[in-house]
Each structure stands twice: as C-alpha cells, then as structure tokens.
Amino acid sequence: MxxxxxxxxxxxxxxxxxxxxxxxxxxxxxxxxxxxxxxxxxxxxxxxxxxxxxxxxxxxxxxxxxxxxxxxxxxxxxxxxxxxxxxxxxxxxxxxxxxxxxxxxxxxxxxxxxxxxxxxxxxxxxxxxxxxxxxxxxxxxxxxxxxxxxxxxxxxxxxxxxxxxxxxxxxxxxxxxxNEYYAAQAAKIEADRAKAELSKERDALDRAATRLQAGRKVLTFDLKPQGFGDRIEELTRRATVLRAKQDDVKIKLSALHSTRAMLVEQTDIAGASLAELDADFAFLRKSPDAEIACPTCGTLHQNDFTNKFSLIADVDTCRSFLLESRQDLERVDQEIAAEKKRFTSFDEDIIAIEAILNETKGDLRLRDILESESERLVDEAFATERRDIDLAVGERDGEAEAASAVMKSxxxxxxxxxxxxxxxxxxxxxxxxxxxxxxxxxxxxxxxxxxxxxxxxxxxxxxxxxxxxxxxxxxxxxxxxxxxxxxxxxxxxxxxxxxxxxxxxxxxxxxxxxxxxxxxxxxxxxxxxxxxxxxxxxxxxxxxxxxxxxxxxxxxxxxxxx
CATH class of the missing domain: 3.40.50.300 (P-loop containing nucleotide triphosphate hydrolases)
Structure with missing residues (x-):
C-alpha cells in the first residue's frame, strides 16, 4: 500500500x-x-x-x-x-x-x-x-x-x-x-486478447493453406529429385545466367532513365528561355526609344543595332541547344526501348530452361519434381507456423488460468x-x-x-x-x-x-x-x-x-x- x-x-x-x-x-x-x-x-x-x-x-x-x-x-x-x-x-x-x-x-x-x-x-x-x-x-x-x-x-x-x-x-x-485482483484481471484480459489474435492468425493460415492445396496434382508415390541431379545443376546455371543478363539490363535502364530526366529538364528550361528571348527581341524591334529602362532594376540599355544583334545571337544559340537536347532525348528514348525489348527477349535461355523443366525420366518431368518439392516445403512451413501458434495459445491459456486462480482467491x-x-x-x-x-x-x-x-x-x-x-x-x-x-x-x-x-x-x-x-x-x-x-x-x-x-x-x- x-x-x-x-x-x-x-x-x-x-x-x-x-x-x-x-x-x-x-x-x-x-x-x-x-x-x-x-x-x-x-x-x-x-x-x-x-x-x-x-x-x-x-x-x-x-x-x-x-x-x-x-x-x-x-x-x-x-x-x-x-x-x-x-x-x-x-x-x-x-x-x-x-x-x-x-x-x-x-x-x-x-x-x-x-x-x-x-x-x-x-x-x-x-x-x-x-x-x-x-x-x-x-x-x-x-x-x-x-x-x-x-x-x-x-x-x-x-x-x-x-x-x-x-x-x-x-x-x-x-x-x-x-490491487492484486485487478492486476490478475489485467493479465487475464491481455492473455485472452492475445489468444483471440492468435486464433485469427491460425484461421488465416488455414485458409491460405487450403487455397494452395486446392489445385494440386495427387501423386501417390515418392518423388526423388536426386535422379535429376545433373539437370538441376544445368537449370541452376541457366537461371543464374538469365538473372545476370536481366540485372545488367536493369542497371542500364536505370542510368538511361536518369539521363532522360535530365534531358527533359534541360529541354524545358531551353524552351522557356527561347520564348523569353524571342519576346525581348520583338519588343526591341518595335520600340522607337533609343534607350530602354529595365523594369526590374531601372538600368538604362541602348536600343541600338549592337544590342539587337547580340540578342539575335543568343536566340540562335538557345535554339541550337534546344534542338540538340531534343535529338539527345530522342536517342535516349530509342535506347530505353531497345533495352526493354532486350529484357524480354532472352529466348535462348528461357527455351533452355523450359526444356530442362519438361525433360522426363519415365513418367515424371523435372517440373513435377520441383513443384512437388516446393509444395512440400510450403506444407512444412505451414505446419511449423501452426505448431508455433498452438504453442503460443497454450502459453496464453496457462497465463489466463493462473490469473483466474488469483482472481478466485x-x-x-x-x-x-x-x-x-x-x-x-x-x-x-x-x-x-x-x-x-x-x-x-x-x-x-x-x-x-x-x-x-x-x-x-x-x-x-x-x-x-x-x-x-x-x-x-x-x-x-x-x-x-x-x-x-x-x-x-x-x-x-x-x-x-x-x-x-x-x-x-x-x-x-x-x-x-x-x-x-x-x-x-x-x-x-x-x-x-x-x-x-x-x-x-x-x-x-x-x-x-x-x-x-x-x-x-x-x-x-x-x-x-x-
């Protein structure tokens, strides 16, 4: 107290x-x-x-x-x-x-x-x-x-x-x-809440397992992947080669997309600058004044041939840069399209892998062996998860019973x-x-x-x-x-x-x-x-x-x- x-x-x-x-x-x-x-x-x-x-x-x-x-x-x-x-x-x-x-x-x-x-x-x-x-x-x-x-x-x-x-x-x-009664009550409530959450988790696990098992083939004999040992090694090698090629394409695509983003930004800036220069030249050409004051800082500028010619040169330079940027952007888009096509065109490796998977020994295909082994591993994972959940439920049951005993006392x-x-x-x-x-x-x-x-x-x-x-x-x-x-x-x-x-x-x-x-x-x-x-x-x-x-x-x- x-x-x-x-x-x-x-x-x-x-x-x-x-x-x-x-x-x-x-x-x-x-x-x-x-x-x-x-x-x-x-x-x-x-x-x-x-x-x-x-x-x-x-x-x-x-x-x-x-x-x-x-x-x-x-x-x-x-x-x-x-x-x-x-x-x-x-x-x-x-x-x-x-x-x-x-x-x-x-x-x-x-x-x-x-x-x-x-x-x-x-x-x-x-x-x-x-x-x-x-x-x-x-x-x-x-x-x-x-x-x-x-x-x-x-x-x-x-x-x-x-x-x-x-x-x-x-x-x-x-x-x-x-106090001891309410401490036990809180422990029981927490244990019951945890049990309810575990039950929901177990139900979700069972539903997932049922869905995965629904479309399986029924095989009544033991499948031994060791009989396909050499072909599994070849399958692994082919898959590794294909993955390396795909990774190489991913790296190139990433670099190309970065370059494209930079070119798009440059093109937008050049386009905006060209529009401003064209507007400035049109204004000088129409203005009859010999001197023009900057509307921002108030500085006087000569409205003579030299300044107009300089502005024309800037317009031409900006226009040339804009054209080059657009050409570079088109080139990069072509390279991106080519790499994307390459990413999906590894036909030789894919055909080789499919051939290995469909290769038979007796009445069995390697694909059946691998699918069966994958399913077995999934089933083992589900079973392990079920055991863990059941063990946790048992522990919560023990906690709830112990708390109830304290409350009853x-x-x-x-x-x-x-x-x-x-x-x-x-x-x-x-x-x-x-x-x-x-x-x-x-x-x-x-x-x-x-x-x-x-x-x-x-x-x-x-x-x-x-x-x-x-x-x-x-x-x-x-x-x-x-x-x-x-x-x-x-x-x-x-x-x-x-x-x-x-x-x-x-x-x-x-x-x-x-x-x-x-x-x-x-x-x-x-x-x-x-x-x-x-x-x-x-x-x-x-x-x-x-x-x-x-x-x-x-x-x-x-x-x-x-």
Whole structure:
C-alpha cells in the first residue's frame, strides 16, 4: 500500500497577478473562513490538481485561469504535480520533469495510476476494462460541500462515466478486490486478447493453406529429385545466367532513365528561355526609344543595332541547344526501348530452361519434381507456423488460468465477511457517537449504501460512513491511502452541540497514518493539534502580495511544459 501525503498547495492567476501558498501539517490542517472567503475553492483545488475535478466549480474561479501545483510525498519520495488548464506535469523533488500529458482519461490516468500504485480497472460502456480517471482513485478521500453531503461517492464530477461505479469502487478501496485482483484481471484480459489474435492468425493460415492445396496434382508415390541431379545443376546455371543478363539490363535502364530526366529538364528550361528571348527581341524591334529602362532594376540599355544583334545571337544559340537536347532525348528514348525489348527477349535461355523443366525420366518431368518439392516445403512451413501458434495459445491459456486462480482467491467469502464486519462495527460505533441511532440494519451490511436519513441527521450519517470506510481502507486495502479532504461537514443547521461534536469527531477519528484537511466556517470550540489556516478576505483567496514569490517557483515548472 502506498501512502499519499500533501506538503503544500500553490495557486497562481496570471490574469489577476495574484497567488496563494498553503502549507499542510503532516497530520491535521484546518481551513477556516466565512462564506465567500474562498475556503471551498482552496479545498477543491487540491484533488483537482490531480485531475479529479469537484462536482461543482464556481464560474468566477474558472474565469481566473488558475495554475495549481501540489507538492506531495509517497512513501518518503517527494513529487510536484502541476496543472495548467488540461495540461499536467509531474516533477521530482528537485524539479526535474518526469512526464507531462494533456487530457485526463486517456493520458493522465495511466501515468498517475503508475505513480500511486493503482491497479484498478473498470468496465467501460463499450465493454472494455480500462484505467478509470483519477476521480475514482480518490473518491473515498474527498467530501465536497456541494454534493458530498447529499449522497456518498458523488463529490467528483462525471462519476457516471461508468455504470454501477459505487459497488466496483467500494470493493476495490475496501480491499475485497484489492490491487492484486485487478492486476490478475489485467493479465487475464491481455492473455485472452492475445489468444483471440492468435486464433485469427491460425484461421488465416488455414485458409491460405487450403487455397494452395486446392489445385494440386495427387501423386501417390515418392518423388526423388536426386535422379535429376545433373539437370538441376544445368537449370541452376541457366537461371543464374538469365538473372545476370536481366540485372545488367536493369542497371542500364536505370542510368538511361536518369539521363532522360535530365534531358527533359534541360529541354524545358531551353524552351522557356527561347520564348523569353524571342519576346525581348520583338519588343526591341518595335520600340522607337533609343534607350530602354529595365523594369526590374531601372538600368538604362541602348536600343541600338549592337544590342539587337547580340540578342539575335543568343536566340540562335538557345535554339541550337534546344534542338540538340531534343535529338539527345530522342536517342535516349530509342535506347530505353531497345533495352526493354532486350529484357524480354532472352529466348535462348528461357527455351533452355523450359526444356530442362519438361525433360522426363519415365513418367515424371523435372517440373513435377520441383513443384512437388516446393509444395512440400510450403506444407512444412505451414505446419511449423501452426505448431508455433498452438504453442503460443497454450502459453496464453496457462497465463489466463493462473490469473483466474488469483482472481478466485479473492472471492473468499470469509475474507469478504471479515472486511464487511469490520466496516459495520466502525460505522455502528461512529453513528452512535454522532447521535444517528436510527439507521436500519441494511445500511450496515453494505459497503456503498447511502444512508436513508434526512435533515440534519443525513450529514452526520454520511460523516460516520466516510470515516468507517476510511478505517476499512487503512486496515484492508493494498492500494492507496490518501489524505481525507473534507469540506464543511456542519450542514443542515446543526445545533451547537452537534456542530461541536461533528468537528471534534472529524479531527479525533482520522485513521492512523492518514492526513486530514478539514474546511469549516468556524471551529465550534473543538480542540486539535495541527495547522490552522484562516481566510478573512471576502472574494480574495489569492493575494497580489504573494504573486512574485509563487510565480518565481512555478515559472521554471511552467517552462518545463514547453
């Protein structure tokens, strides 16, 4: 099991040129503030940095374009996770970038699952088992003030991406189906997928073999190519001579085609130049001016007999070059045609080869011998490929069976009962402590049932549920324990005694080794040991006076995204 703990949270808005730095106590951090002081925005930003957006985000907060960074430890190793819009980047404690991704489900989720040691796979609506988004990693550890006190497992947005997600998450996080179960499940899925691909390959191989065998002659005796040994040697010699001649022609054709391409280009250039020179001469001849200015550079040129004669000479030279190029191109085309004809006219060698192939000894032709031998070699190749595929299928079968055995080992009824009994005992004790004594027995038997209470009893029942489940995670899970982040547990106009009881319960009953970040309007006379963050400015969570310091720390990380 990996244990996640927060060290600090940095928030930065370049739009507002304001920022905030929050440090977290290793055990307990209380965030206190009246309404509209940004308490909930601060708390929501923690897991949102990990790609787990809360169910409700205030539009004013969205408009600030806040960049967030959480510094955290996992089993003693320090990391920094940066979020800028939909881009996420992980850095080690020294600021070296480990990876950066864009998009939560397809890219961030697998990376974070690796870092956090999450093996959970959930079945998508398309039937595939995939790594779910980070919200599913942290669902037991976050209670949002807007949705978390209405129904359990609903504090993050878009939780309906997977049907019936509550049972799957409860079984995973409680340890009924721990990391090892899902690692085995992934191995079985991969083995089954590989088997399906191998079956397709085997079917394609069988179809190809059937087609090749369909038109064969049926020979009932053994063919021995040794009887044609001298003729096979002659066949090989003739074929080698023919191949050498054909290769020689290919080389010449390649050189001729290169020469032709060059001549075509020269002819095109010469033709274009001749047209320009003819146009220039026609212009000089028609112009009455003694001097003509160049339209490009403005230089004056004499329109006299000397210049006209020089232009005529250039036209004649260009025309002669063009004619020579066209003659060379015609010659090369003739040579190409001759070589192509030569390529297909090696009649003597071809006739000799056909004669050797048709030569008979008894009732057999050498052609029959060679065809039969080729077919035998093809059949052997098909058989070898079949054996290899069958062997690979057997290996995948073994992997799938081994994975299934691991999965079945976690279907132990006694183990599941012990986990549920532990949870029920904690839930019963916590519910009594929070003075919610009327919960039905069915609620204690389910790891994911929502309490049926209403009014002021409902948030206390949910608090008892969340803490009972957190203790179950700490006791039985092999996956992840993360900080409990709880926003505004005093809901539904609690009386002073219950308000004090709720806060005191929340700080006193955190599972051993877990971290608590608790947000509340006030302390309600509860006592605790830890960090205290008080927010006093209305609609001013971020501070302009902290901007330079936070910006200096985040700017190198933001540059790392580029």
């Amino acid at each position: 990996k244990n996640l703990k927060f060290r600090s949270l940095l928030l930065l808005s370049k739009k507002e040129r304001a920022a905030r730095r929050i440090g977290f106590d290793p055990k307990t951090t209380l965030v206190l503030g009246e309404n509209d002081t940004g308490k909930s925005s601060l708390i929501k930003a923690i897991y949102a940095t990990f790609g787990a957006d809360p169910a409700v985000i205030h539009p004013n907060w969205k408009s600030l374009g806040v960049v967030s960074m959480v510094k955290f430890d996992i089993d003693g190793a320090t990391y920094r996770l940066l979020r800028s819009s939909s881009i996420f980047a992980l850095f080690d404690g020294g600021g070296t970038k480990l990876w950066s991704v864009s998009g939560v489900t397809s890219n961030l989720a697998p990376q974070l699952a690796e870092v956090l040691g999450i093996k959970l796979r959930m079945q998508s609506r398309e039937g595939e088992f995939v790594i779910p988004p980070p919200a599913y990693f942290f669902s037991p550890f976050y209670v949002d003030q807007d949705a978390g006190w209405q129904r359990n497992w609903s504090s993050f947005a878009s939780m309906q991406q997977f049907e019936q997600y509550r049972p799957s998450l409860a079984l995973f996080h409680a340890g009924v189906r721990p 976690y279907a132990d009824r006694k183990r599941e009962k012990s986990i549920k009994d532990f949870f029920a005992e904690k839930l019963h004790r916590f519910a009594l402590h929070l003075q919610v004594p009327t919960l039905p027995d069915s609620f204690f038997k389910s790891l994911y049932a929502n309490p049926p209470e209403t009014g002021s009893d409902q948030p206390r029942a949910l608090l008892a549920y969340y803490y009972a489940f957190a203790h179950t995670v700490r006791e039985f899970s092999s996956a992840l324990t993360a900080p409990l982040v709880i926003d505004s547990p005093v809901q539904q106009d609690q009386d002073p005694a219950n308000a004090q009881r709720i806060i005191q319960f929340a700080v006193d009953n955190v599972p051993q080794g877990m971290q608590l970040v608790l947000g509340s309007v006030r302390l309600h006379d509860a006592t605790y040991a830890g960090e205290r963050i008080e927010l006093v400015d209305k609609r001013r969570l971020l501070r302009t006076e902290e901007y330079d310091d936070v910006h200096a720390e985040l700017e190198p990380l933001l540059n790392g995204l580029l």
